[in-house]
Amino acid sequence: MATSPHLTAIGTYLAKEGLEFVYLGPSKECRSCPIKSVCLALKQGFHYRITAVRDKEHNCAVHEGGKVKIVEVEEVPFKVAVPSKSALKGATIVFYREKCEGCPPSLCNPPGLKEGTKLVIVDVGEKLECGDLTVVTVRSPEH
Template identity: 45%
Template sequence: MITLIGEKLAKKGLTFMYYGPAKACEDCRYKSVCIDPLETGRIYKIKEVKDTEHPCPIHESGKVKVVEVEKANIEALIDAKKAFEGSVILFETLKCDEKCDMRSLCFPEGIKASDRCRILKNFGRVNECKKGYKLNKVLLEIISKK
């Protein structure tokens, strides 16, 4: 998908979280290319940077570049019984209120409950769950949103 990003941020491989449009974007002539393709709360990875630039009052340099992006793959912890490489799952968060080092993987940014995901890689079992859940760390590709 094509979008626009600040000139200084336009680097192949860069990942970014889209939090939503700035107020100044509402009436921008580039809105349909810049922010309309992006979904709030998702992480994107820049696949390619084009040479085309446009003016933008939001970004530090006053310019944006055209980039091709894709939704980034997300590392997460899931039920070990569902952790088969190549399989498609509906992502579900665990019922947990513990504060631990694993929390960011149990509730990863950029993915939402009931997203359809393909398990690209199974990194194996983690043995650190305070709740006693049997979890595997996996790399997920978001196939479709909720």
């Protein structure tokens, strides 16, 4: 269930087809970068998979080794915990962090995902033991 590829830059050590990552947003160092428009075109908190790697390297003040490569990526669905009453396949929801103590933090508080982000539920998983929460697989509405 992938969209057409987007371009972004990623550290040369990470630039491998099939690698999945979460875009956490820009760093302060990105403000003056000549290729920032490529790097910052992804949606914060969403998950991506590298589908192709270009050969040319570019300088980068953020990534390890100081170099990045341009890669093609596609958005991939990911899992979050939502109130069980909202866990309906096909529903568009607005994400809010859940307060819980027993879940993996990546489900109730996914890295980088901002509160108020719209998501579409593509699959409903198991009910969690903490609170009245259910694991769902989501994607962006533009997907």
